[in-house]
Amino acid sequence: MSLRADTSDPVPSFDHMPEIDVVAAQESGPGAGPDDIWGIPVAEGGELPADVGLTPAAAAAAGFTGRVGQTLVCAHAQGTPVVLYGIGDPQAADPASLRDAAAAFALAAGRSARLTLLTPVGAGVDSLVAAQALVEGALLARYTFEPLKSDTGTVPVMSLTLVVPAHDTDAADRGAQRGGLLAKATLLARDLANSPPNLLTATRLADCATRVGALSGLDVEVFDQDALRELGCGGLLGVNAGSTEPARMIKLTYRPPSGGPEVPRLALVGKGITYDSGGISLKPADAVHATMKNDMSGAGAILAAMSVLSALHCPTFVTGYLMCTDNMPSGSATKLGDVLTLRGGTTVEVLNTDAEGRLVMADALVLATEEPTDAIVDIATLTGASLRALGPQIAAVFGNAQPLVDQVLEAARRTDEPVWQLPLARRYRGELDSDVADIKNMGGPNGGAIHAALFLEEFVAGRAWAHIDIAGTAQNDTASSWRPRGCTGFGARLLTELALGFTREPEDS
Numbered sequence: 001m002s003l004r005a006d007t008s009d010p011v012p013s014f015d016h017m018p019e020i021d022v023v024a025a026q027e028s029g030p031g032a033g034p035d036d037i038w039g040i041p042v043a044e045g046g047e048l049p050a051d052v053g054l055t056p057a058a059a060a061a062a063g064f065t066g067r068v069g070q071t072l073v074c075a076h077a078q079g080t081p082v083v084l085y086g087i088g089d090p091q092a093a094d095p096a097s098l099r100d101a102a103a104a105f106a107l108a109a110g111r112s113a114r115l116t117l118l119t120p121v122g123a124g125v126d127s128l129v130a131a132q133a134l135v136e137g138a139l140l141a142r143y144t145f146e147p148l149k150s151d152t153g154t155v156p157v158m159s160l161t162l163v164v165p166a167h168d169t170d171a172a173d174r175g176a177q178r179g180g181l182l183a184k185a186t187l188l189a190r191d192l193a194n195s196p197p198n199l200l201t202a203t204r205l206a207d208c209a210t211r212v213g214a215l216s217g218l219d220v221e222v223f224d225q226d227a228l229r230e231l232g233c234g235g236l237l238g239v240n241a242g243s244t245e246p247a248r249m250i251k252l253t254y255r256p257p258s259g260g261p262e263v264p265r266l267a268l269v270g271k272g273i274t275y276d277s278g279g280i281s282l283k284p285a286d287a288v289h290a291t292m293k294n295d296m297s298g299a300g301a302i303l304a305a306m307s308v309l310s311a312l313h314c315p316t317f318v319t320g321y322l323m324c325t326d327n328m329p330s331g332s333a334t335k336l337g338d339v340l341t342l343r344g345g346t347t348v349e350v351l352n353t354d355a356e357g358r359l360v361m362a363d364a365l366v367l368a369t370e371e372p373t374d375a376i377v378d379i380a381t382l383t384g385a386s387l388r389a390l391g392p393q394i395a396a397v398f399g400n401a402q403p404l405v406d407q408v409l410e411a412a413r414r415t416d417e418p419v420w421q422l423p424l425a426r427r428y429r430g431e432l433d434s435d436v437a438d439i440k441n442m443g444g445p446n447g448g449a450i451h452a453a454l455f456l457e458e459f460v461a462g463r464a465w466a467h468i469d470i471a472g473t474a475q476n477d478t479a480s481s482w483r484p485r486g487c488t489g490f491g492a493r494l495l496t497e498l499a500l501g502f503t504r505e506p507e508d509s
Contacts, residue, residue, distance in 0.1 A: 010195040010208055012147045013187035014307075019159040020135060020180045022173040024166040025118070037112035038082045039105035041120040042066040043090050052076055052084070059084070068097045069481070071108035083108045091124045095133035096416040098125065102137030103482035106157070110142070113158040119172070127168040128175035135160060135179030136493075140482035143187055145194040181311050182415075185304040185496055186489035188212070192300035193474065193487035197275035197293040202248040202324035205274060205296065209250045209303055209322065217310030219253040231343060231367070235359035238340040238350070240325040242279055242333025249364070252302070252320035254309045264504045265317045267368040268306075268495060271357040271380035272299030272324035279327045279353030280335055294487050295357070297474040298379040299324060301491035309499060316502045319371065321364035327356045339437045343367060346458065347437040355441045357382045358455045365459040374504035375404050375464040378456060379491050380471075385448030386422075387472030394418045395473045395490065398453035401464035403505045408466050411497040417490055419468065422449060429454050464505055468494075 009015075040049050044066035048054050052074050059065070064072035070086035085105040088097055102117060109115055117134055125133070138160055146152040160180075164172040192200065192208065200208075206222045213220035225246050228237055233249065240247035250272075256263055273295035276283070283289045299322035306320050334340070338350045340359065344366040348359065357380050368376050386396040395412075397419045399405035405421055412419035428450055431443035439458060443451030453467050473490040476483050 008147045008199055010200050010204065011188055011191040011212070012145075013143070013184070013191050014212060016156065017180065017184055018139065018157045020176050021159065021161045022131065022169055022176050023161060023163055024169050025163050036080070036114045036116060037109040038076070038080070039085050039109065039115065039117045040082055041087045041101070041118055042084050043120075044086060044088045048084070052082060068101050069104045071104050073108060087120045090120055090122050093120065093124050095125060095129055095414070098130055098133040099137035099416060100481045102134040103141035106138040106141040111155050113155050115157060115159070116161040116163060118163045121165065127164060127171040131162055131164070131172040131175030132179035132182070134162060135176045136183045137482050139180065139183035140186055143190060143484050145191060145486065148196070178312065181308040182493045182496055185308045185492040188307060189297070189300045189304035189489035189492040190484070190487050192303070193294040193297045193489065195293070197326065200274055200293070200296075201245045202272070202274055202326070203246060205272060205299070205322070205324050206248040206250050209252065212303060212307050213252060216307040217254065218306055219255070221251040223249040223251070231363075232341070233343050233363040234341045235343070235348070235361075235363045236323050236325060238334045238338070239273075239279070239327050239356040239360050242328040242330040243326050245326055247325035250299075250303075250320075250322040250324060252306050252322070254306050254314065254318040256315050256317055257313060258315070259317070263315065263317050264502050265319070265373045266499055266502050267371070267373040267376045268302045268318065268320045269361055269364040269368060269376060269378035270299035270302040270320065270322050271361055271382065272296040272322045273327055273357060273360070274324060275326040275328075276354070276356065277326075277328050279333055279356060280329050281352045281354040282329055283354060291475050294474050295381050296324065297381050297470060297487065298491065301379055301470075301489065301495055304489065304492040305495035305499065308496060312496070312500060314499050316499045318499050319368070319373070321367060323360035323364050325360065327353070342459070344459070346439065349434040349437040349440040351440050351442040355452070358441060358452050361456060362459045365456060369459075369461040369463055373463065375401070375466070375502070376460055377404070377408065377466045377468065377495070377498065379468040379495065381474045382469045383449045383452050383471055386469040389422070389449060390420055390472055392472045392476070394420050396420060396422045396449055396469040397466055398422055398424045398450070398469075399466035400424060400457060400460070401466070401505060404464045404466050407498060407502060408468065408494075411494045411501070414497050415493040417473070417494040419494070422453075424453055424457065425450050426454065
């Protein structure tokens with residue numbers, strides 16, 4: 001039943017986790033349950049299953065040749081429908097292609113609640129990695145956000161079963177469970193970013209974090225307006241000045257099972273602007289303005305990623321700082337030319353109130369440097385310049401420590417959440433000099449993504465740091481494979497993989 005707006009759960013996916021199972025292949029074919037449907041892999045140019053009664057010519061006439069992304073619904077000899085799904089060249093298979101193949105199957109089986117997927121045999125990917133990719137693709141593709149609709153018509157996935165060779169069941173089960181958790185993180189991030197801004201205020205986002213943290217092994221601290229004033233978080237409070245909704249800073253802490261001084265420590269900082277009107281520097285009334293509920297996607301990605309660290313037995317000590325407010329114009333709003341004093345005492349001349357994300361994140365970056373940490377990674381929908389440079393499917397990364405940037409790039413490769421390194425060109429730093437304050441929040445008209453990164457670097461005190469700009473990748477205008485139309489949850493799986501494999505930089509590097 002659909003929920004009323006005033007009682008809607010902003011994270012409906014959090015409590016719904018399909019049952020994921022791995023079974024050994026047997027001689028028996030697809031089951032006959034009314035909600036069940038099987039997916040059978042077909043290589044490009046390969047043989048069709050003998051028990052579907054389909055000739056290659058008939059399949060080709062229907063447009064099915066076995067390429068990745070192709071599907072064909074047909075009848076099995078036992079009378080049940082099956083979906084043939086293309087896997088391309090099995091020897092060229094990789095996690096990205098398997099993820100896309102499973103997504104195509106899940107979408108073709110959109111009216112079925114119970115999915116069974118025969119895994120490709122002989123693919124050039126080990127069983128654990130293949131199972132993870134298949135589960136991620138199937139679950140991510142079937143995502144919808146419909147708690148506010150009166151009539152959804154959606155059939156949620158209740159179970160997903162992988163059928164694998166008997167000798168692969170253990171490895172495949174580990175991969176499938178890992179894939180399920182990573183998918184769950186992304187679905188949570190999508191829920192948060194898709195929630196309307198009148199329902200997901202900073203206060204309600206803090207409530208969500210408290211609820212998620214209690215069920216995920218996280219310590220959650222919420223800092224209200226008074227606490228933020230005591231901390232001197234002038235950036236967050238300055239952006240919040242025009243709003244009737246109070247700001248919140250949410251601090252998340254994940255402690256790994258084995259503690260001690262040798263445990264690597266990673267700090268994550270996320271922009272949590274629950275709605276960005278631009279403030280006094282008001283955004284134009286266009287389609288982009290209407291998507292600005294997703295300006296908290298960085299904070300959402302961190303909360304989502306950290307929500308699965310305990311279940312994945314992450315060995316890294318992770319701290320998250322979520323800087324949450326909306327950015328609204330009013331008589332009390334920060335004005336152009338105002339000077340804000342940030343945590344740590346740095347003064348900032350505000351020349352554009354729509355460059356607010358860097359102000360709230362600067363406070364958190366300083367706080368992160370005040371605690372033991374080996375590296376800081378921030379993530380934010382920060383600049384339209386990154387979108388114009390890289391398009392809507394590739395995020396930007398900057399950093400002052402190449403080993404850390406390389407870890408971000410590797411996590412991006414593993415998750416197929418693409419990231420491209422842009423230069424932290426310090427020759428442009430002078431464009432941020434202010435006549436009346438320590439720094440201004442805007443540079444010149446060109447190189448905006450670089451200016452934003454240079455601004456943030458001012459607050460990391462020389463710590464190893466990377467900045468991920470997801471302004472382009474947070475929103476999809478058109479559905480593609482496992483990436484739905486709307487908010488994408490980009491960064492949740494990337495940050496999870498980063499935390500799972502994080503290593504500190506050697507002391508003498």
